[in-house]
Structure formats: C-alpha cells, structure tokens
Amino acid sequence: MTTATETNNPWAGNMAGGNMPGMEMFAQPMQDFLRKMWAIPGIVETAKKVRVGTTPSRAVYREDRIRLLRYQSDVEQVYETPLVVVFALVNRPYILDLRPNKSVVRQFLNRGFDVYNVDWGVPADCDSHLGLEDYVGRYMDNMIDHIRERSGCDRINVLGYCMGGSMSAMYTALNPDKVKNLMLLAAPVDWSTNDSLLGVWCNEKYFDVDKVIDTYGNMPADWLQQSFLLLKPVQNLIEKYFNFYDKMDDQKFIEDFTAMETWLNDNIPVAGETFRQFVKDCFQRNLLIQGKLEIGNERVDLGRITCPILNLTAQHDHLVPCGQSIPFNDAVGSTDRKIINFPAGHIGMAVGSRAHRELWPQACDWLGERSDALK
Amino acid sequence: MNNGSTSMGGDAFTSFWGDLMGQMATVGFTPPAMNPDMSNHMRKAFFSVLSNHAEEFMRSEQFLSAMKQSMDNALAMKQQMNQFFQQNLRAFNMPTSSDTEHVARLVRGMEERMMERLDDLDIRLGQLESPGKDSNKTAGDKTSAESRSGKGRR
Numbered sequence: 001m002t003t004a005t006e007t008n009n010p011w012a013g014n015m016a017g018g019n020m021p022g023m024e025m026f027a028q029p030m031q032d033f034l035r036k037m038w039a040i041p042g043i044v045e046t047a048k049k050v051r052v053g054t055t056p057s058r059a060v061y062r063e064d065r066i067r068l069l070r071y072q073s074d075v076e077q078v079y080e081t082p083l084v085v086v087f088a089l090v091n092r093p094y095i096l097d098l099r100p101n102k103s104v105v106r107q108f109l110n111r112g113f114d115v116y117n118v119d120w121g122v123p124a125d126c127d128s129h130l131g132l133e134d135y136v137g138r139y140m141d142n143m144i145d146h147i148r149e150r151s152g153c154d155r156i157n158v159l160g161y162c163m164g165g166s167m168s169a170m171y172t173a174l175n176p177d178k179v180k181n182l183m184l185l186a187a188p189v190d191w192s193t194n195d196s197l198l199g200v201w202c203n204e205k206y207f208d209v210d211k212v213i214d215t216y217g218n219m220p221a222d223w224l225q226q227s228f229l230l231l232k233p234v235q236n237l238i239e240k241y242f243n244f245y246d247k248m249d250d251q252k253f254i255e256d257f258t259a260m261e262t263w264l265n266d267n268i269p270v271a272g273e274t275f276r277q278f279v280k281d282c283f284q285r286n287l288l289i290q291g292k293l294e295i296g297n298e299r300v301d302l303g304r305i306t307c308p309i310l311n312l313t314a315q316h317d318h319l320v321p322c323g324q325s326i327p328f329n330d331a332v333g334s335t336d337r338k339i340i341n342f343p344a345g346h347i348g349m350a351v352g353s354r355a356h357r358e359l360w361p362q363a364c365d366w367l368g369e370r371s372d373a374l375k
Numbered sequence: 376m377n378n379g380s381t382s383m384g385g386d387a388f389t390s391f392w393g394d395l396m397g398q399m400a401t402v403g404f405t406p407p408a409m410n411p412d413m414s415n416h417m418r419k420a421f422f423s424v425l426s427n428h429a430e431e432f433m434r435s436e437q438f439l440s441a442m443k444q445s446m447d448n449a450l451a452m453k454q455q456m457n458q459f460f461q462q463n464l465r466a467f468n469m470p471t472s473s474d475t476e477h478v479a480r481l482v483r484g485m486e487e488r489m490m491e492r493l494d495d496l497d498i499r500l501g502q503l504e505s506p507g508k509d510s511n512k513t514a515g516d517k518t519s520a521e522s523r524s525g526k527g528r529r
Contacts, residue, residue: 125472126475126476126479128476129479129480129483197430197433197434200433200434200439201439201442203439205439206439206440206442206443207443207446208446211447211450212446212450215450215453215454215457216453217472217476230433232426233426233429233433234422234425234426234429235422235426238422239422239426242418242422
C-alpha cells in the first residue's frame, strides 16, 4: 500500500505523538486524510497511465462498423479450433481483456488457443435500422465464416458474454453445424422471472420501447449508462467512492479502479431496431426459451443446439440472475452440458481475481478437452 | 397535512432502522467499544440495508409510475425539439434527419431488390450449368446467392 509519492509525504509519519492534549482521537483520522490528499497528484498520474485492452491484436475482418480482432501471443498455439468471443452491444468488448492480470482473453491465449474478439463498433444514426437479423444473421455469420476459412476448421468455439451470450445462443441454434463448443457467460435466455430489476423496468406497462426508439433512432448510450448505474444506486453512487477514499493510497487499487471506470463510462448506443427487438421479444414476450423467436424468417429453436455447452452463471449477478441463464441447459438438445455457478457478480466473472484464479482455468480445461489439437 | 403519506414514510423508516440495527447486532456493535474495524462493519451494514430498501423502492408501483412519467416527459421534450429543428431546417431548404433516413430507406430497398434479382439469376445460372444435379456444397462454403442474401456478406 505504498505509492511513489508517499516516500516524500510529510503526513506519512505519526501525528499521534504530538503535544496537543486530547487530540489523540482526531490525530489518526486527520493523518489518514492528509496522507490521502497528498497522494492525489500520484492518483491523477496513475489514472492517466492506465491502459485497457492491452493484449496486442489486429483487425482481420471488417464490415460496416464491425471489426473482428485476432489476438497475438508469444505462447505457441496448441489447439487448432479457434475461439471467438462475442460481447454485448451495450458496452465495449475490452472488458474481457481489461488489464493484463485480469484478461479472459489472455487466459485462453496462455493455454494455446487462437482467440478472436468481436468489436461491434459504435452505431451511427443511419444504423438504427440494423436488427438482430443483421447482427446475428449477417455480421456474426460472416465473421464466423471468415474464421472458419482462415483456420480451416469447419466448426469453431464460441464464448458469448451477457447479451452477446444470448446472441451466440441464437446463432448456434440457427447454425448448429458451425459451432463446435458453446460457452455462455452470464447470458440471459429466459426472462420469465422477475428477479432482475432490469426486467421489472422493461415491463411494457412502464417502458414503451417503441416510443423511445421512434424518438431517438438508436437507444442512447446515456440512457443505458444511467439505467445500469441506478440498478445498484447505493453501491454505484455512494459506496464505491467511500471504498475509493479508503484505498486511494493503494497504487494497484487505483489502477484497477481507473480501468474499470474507463470501461463503465464507455457505453455505446444500441442500434434502434436491435434494441426494440431485444426488449420486445426477449424481455417482454420471452420468446427465445419458448422457441418462438424469429430472426429474419427463421425460427430460433434452441433444441437444435447439439454441441457441448458450458454455462457460466454468477451467483450475485444483479443484471442477469442465474434464473435467466440456467434454463438454457434444459432447452438445448446437447447431451454434454455443464453449469458452473460461481460466487461473483456480473462483471466480477470477467475481471474478478477469484474468477481468474478458480473459474477460468476450469473453463480453459473444459474447452481444451473438447477442441482439436494442432496437427 | 397528509397523514397517510407521513405514516407510510414513518413505516419505511422504522423498517429501515430495524433492519440496520439487526445487521449491526450481527457484527457485534456496541457503541462504547467502537474501533476502526467496527466502524467499517457499521458502514457496510448501513449501505447493505440502504441498498436493499432502495431496490425494494425501485420495484414499487410508486417508483415505476414516476419513472414512466419522467420518461414520457423527456420523450415529449425531445420530440418537440426534433420538430422545431426540422421546421427550421426546412425553412432554410436544408435536409433534416428524416430526409436522410428516407433516402437511406430508398437505397436499402433498391439494394434488396437488386440482391433478389441477382439471387434469381444465380439460381437460373446454376440450373443451366448443372441440370438435374445437386450442387456440392461443403460446410464452409457459401453459394454466391447466400453471400448476397440476408445471410451473406453485403
């Protein structure tokens, strides 16, 4: 818990030994306060230097605003079957590669996987017509075909996180012959429960998604960000800053805090039609798990999924409670299916120290056992 | 004076305070023996109870109705602003966002019609080139018709 500035900090010593009678009880808090204030320039410098998404990558495929990133690694490739990571449309995908020591991408790279990540880009006003048909039926399909061509594999591994997990499930149901193994991370598929506050807010009685999209075109990033903040107002607006004050002289904490804040404040708008479809068909009508969802002119039948499934759910998830993810394993036609219900929150699954120590090695083992080795 | 709402507020506070004191008791809070560790526990307990009550409130009909009301107001204001800007832009003979959207819709419609025609041509060409034979399509291949249609690259 030392910073570079602390070595010159005149408040780092002990004030309690001063000669002011009766001041002992205030001395320690005051000393702490002054030490923290002294550390502020160091915090600002640290915050400026923090980089996110640091694993080297190269865009190997582009279409409209989307990019497919392929990660580079010094570790020799062990598995032939590549892995593509699909994140949600509401935030940037670098959460899965936030910091070098908290990177899901690096976990897989270090095990010898060839890893790709989908960057959906930022939709502009003229992209408001893009629907799930475009994202799942066209962009995802084209990217996965590109990976299949590059790697020479007929079927590839897919890891979908949050809304990206729902989209991966939809894609796999539509193209079961292109996915070898499917991993879902905190991915909602069944919105029949009211466990999630987001689900309550999306109730059609209170939320007229048509009116919002008809007015704005795309779902504004500010609206999304405020909604996510308000899901946990005490933690996000008060407690977080108390914790920050407590640990503001801890360099490592500041680095992680800044990286996390960078990502949290990096919301992007969602293409209007996609948002409308997702809210109406998933949150309000719950069509996916019932096998009634249609993308383009095709019905999404989860029963068509026969590949091995690893469903990673978060016990303390306030965005996607376990009850929204677990029914997926019963809806698919696969016989090789597994659920790991890990004690973490929605974001903690991707960036938590414990998840990186205990969960991701398990996930890498699971995927390694089911992937083809490099010939 | 609204006795009903005062009473409701009083009940909410009593419930909050009861929960808070309950959690304090579980961490062994006794005021004379307080130390920094204890104050951290107290803070955590306070935030935990506050958070639970906030979530309960945000699920209430009262909050949801207020949320809907404020959203409706925000949307009405945005619609008025859109109309205002559209009228002014039109007065200066300048294109508005709805004009560009209209053009974009026309272009997309034309594109779709062209793709459909090309798909038809592909199918007819395939029939001419290999009459009576099924095309040999591997898992990795896309026909040119598929590539251009909704499932393919554009």
